Amino acid sequence: MSKPITEQSSKYDNLEKMELLELLSSINAEDKTVPMAIEEALPQIHNFVAAVVNKMQQGGRLFYIGAGTSGRLGVLDASECPPTFGVSDDHIIGLIAGGDVALRKAVENAEDNTEQAWEDLKPFNINKNDVLLGIAASGSTPYVIGGLKKAKEEGLITGGISCNENSLLSQTAEYPMEIVVGPEFVTGSTRMKAGTAQKLVLNMISTSVMIQLGKVKGNKMVDMQLSNKKLVERGTKMIIEALGIEADLAKLLLKKHKSVRTVIDLYKDKMPKSSFE
Incomplete structure (x- = not known):
């Protein structure tokens, strides 16, 4: 079985032997490909945002769930909506595997628990009026997949942001958004291009939703x-x-x-x- 794109070997090698300017230029060259990958996924993003707007107009909320970098980016985007758009902090809510402590330090095995995401969502009285967006560069994070599966069982609209084609996340989410940015500059370091792609897409989602809602x-x-x-x-x-x-x-x-x-x-x-x- 071939490796997922996010785990494939970098197109660059002998990084430790590169001059500093070559390192920086090479990273920048890879980063430039991210917006083009997002452009390919605009129809998917459009369909998800339209669904979110419809639900939020009916009083629903948007939840983000993720682990590691993906979880941190979701929490960041959610936390910036109240000061930017004047909405309450329960309009868009970000949750990370391992809880708030995981925002600063890695929490061992937190992302491997398939039941925990739904447990983390329960205190919010999450219901079928809400939308759940799973964020996972690999598209296979158990915490995220488990949360989306349970959400679907409960009748919620689900979306997913991943950086691999036809991942388990894409197969699970009703509205999959695949931002295929290719192998990372440092092999497997999805905090780089994949993280950048996720950040940009989350910006697009929350900003366009707020504009559509008149904010x-x-x-x-x-x-x-x-x-x-x-x-x-x-x-x-x-x-x-x-x-x-x-x-x-x-x-x-x-x-x-x-x-x-x-x-x-x-x-x-x-x-x-x-x-x-």
Whole structure:
């Protein structure tokens, strides 16, 4: 039986003998192939996002499950949605095999338990209104496969992101997304191209879902949380651009209403200029 693509030998050898610039250039050359692999999978990604939007419009949630790098990327993407789009932290939820401690340190054998993913999901009262997305570069991680199988039994929509063709994950998920990036620069190190591919696809999924749900206006994050000085300044600039007003007034209105969207909606018809008309 042939090795999965993610485990096949690198196209490069004698890495330890390469000059530094050659190392960096070679890694960069491999990284450039990732967006092209994603482009091939756009129809698959489209179908999954459409299904997620439909469920979330009905009050459902999106869950990510994964192990190692894949799990960390899922948790990262989920954790960035509340500050970026102003949604609660139960809209998109990321879980990693081994629990939160696995975000920093590897947890031995955590990914090999086929029952644990569903146990980890139970406290969230996961139900058929929700969507479960499994993330696994190999497409064979037991933690992920077990979770998807149980989810399907319970009537949930399931998706999968993998980097091998016709993997067990693709066979299990209702909406498989295969991002075939080829052998890694360092053989089997799927934190590299496979991890990059997963990160990009997760960005695409969560961002397009939030846009479809109305969490972006024009091209601005009008619902973002104003949790630090940088974001307050960004919000102020959005209001200046949208309403054509001076910075001091924009800051005053933002301080009063504590929401970029609210300021724009309340004052767009009262100001001489609005880029959101």
